[in-house]
Amino acid sequence: ETGVTQSPTHLIKTRGQQVTLRCSSQSGHNTVSWYQQALGQGPQFIFQYYREEENGRGNFPPRFSGLQFPNYSSELNVNALELDDSALYLCASSLPHSTEAFFGQGTRLTVV
Amino acid sequence: EDKVVQSPLSLVVHEGDTVTLNCSYEVTNFRSLLWYKQEKKAPTFLFMLTSSGIEKKSGRLSSILDKKELFSILNITATQTGDSAVYLCAGTGTASKLTFGTGTRLQVTL
Numbered sequence: 001e002t003g004v005t006q007s008p009t010h011l012i013k014t015r016g017q018q019v020t021l022r023c024s025s026q027s028g029h030n031t032v033s034w035y036q037q038a039l040g041q042g043p044q045f046i047f048q049y050y051r052e053e054e055n056g057r058g059n060f061p062p063r064f065s066g067l068q069f070p071n072y073s074s075e076l077n078v079n080a081l082e083l084d085d086s087a088l089y090l091c092a093s094s095l096p097h098s099t100e101a102f103f104g105q106g107t108r109l110t111v112v
Numbered sequence: 113e114d115k116v117v118q119s120p121l122s123l124v125v126h127e128g129d130t131v132t133l134n135c136s137y138e139v140t141n142f143r144s145l146l147w148y149k150q151e152k153k154a155p156t157f158l159f160m161l162t163s164s165g166i167e168k169k170s171g172r173l174s175s176i177l178d179k180k181e182l183f184s185i186l187n188i189t190a191t192q193t194g195d196s197a198v199y200l201c202a203g204t205g206t207a208s209k210l211t212f213g214t215g216t217r218l219q220v221t222l
Contacts, residue, residue, distance in 0.1 A: 004154075033209065042116075042200055042212030043155070056209055088153060092210075099144045099204040100160050106153040 003027060004093050004104035012110045013081050021076045021107045023091030030096055031055070032074040034066060037088040037106075049074055050096075078109075086111045114139045116203050118213035125220055129191050133216045135201030136183040145177050145184045146210065148200040155200055158186070191220045 003026035013019050025032050031050045035043035045058035049068035063079040072093070078085055088108050092101040115138045125131055137145065144162045148155035159168045164179035172191075177184045188195055198217050202210040 031208070035210075035212075040214070042118075042202075042214045043210070045209040045211065048209060058209065090153075090155070094208070097208075099146070099208055099210075100157065101146070101210060102157060103148075103154045108153075 004091060004102055006091050006104040006107050008107060010108045012112060015081055015083060015111055017081050018079045019081060019109060021089050023074045023104055025072045025093030026102055029093035030072050031094045032068055033092045033101060034076045035090040037090060043090055081111045083111050085109065114211040116201055116211050116213040118201050118216050120216060122217040125191055127191060127193060127220055127222055130189045131191060131218065133186040133199050135213060137203040138182065139203035139205045139211060141205040143204050143206065146202045147175055147186050150198045150200055193220050196220045
């Protein structure tokens with residue numbers, strides 16, 4: 001167990017709706033990254049937060065947005081959900097300037 | 113664009129066999145190569161490799177990095193059914209984001 005916790009574990013939403021996923025990072029880890037993993041694929045980088053600021057973004061549209069709070073927990077928000085947004089969303093935390101990332105259990109999002 | 117390619121995509125072996133999983137990478141300003149095991153949801157960290165030619169070992173698992181040829185291998189000896197999982201390889205550069213391959217699905221049968 002890594003100490004990275006995500007909620008909820010499962011979620012079903014309707015196309016066009018909005019969703020917020022949450023992540024609590026491992027103690028002492030001030031860097032949080034979010035990944036999307038479609039079925040049968042490797043995780044794809046969405047964005048990273050460091051000290052409450054976005055610190056890099058992958059090839060995802062602006063309807064994917066995030067926040068990091070002073071306690072280093074983080075949220076991923078997705079607006080105007082599309083069927084292709086159905087995936088496992090993973091949060092990973094790491095120490096400052098470290099590339100060793102530890103993952104949470106993920107949130108399985110299904111868009112119908 | 114950064115790219116990581118893993119092979120084979122899937123593998124079925126008998127318990128006790130030795131397997132080698134391959135990972136090649138093209139990552140801008142490369143810093144390290146990471147291996148994860150994914151059984152159900154959370155990828156579990158296995159190894160991080162930064163130096164070429166130095167083998168990392170943990171029990172029956174070992175891994176090595178070749179920075180000249182841009183690849184890494186993960187070896188599992190005396191496989192057990194509990195080794196059945198998807199093994200993910202990821203490269204990272206100065207941006208600290210992980211670029212993953214599609215994974216190798218390993219199934220170990222009795």
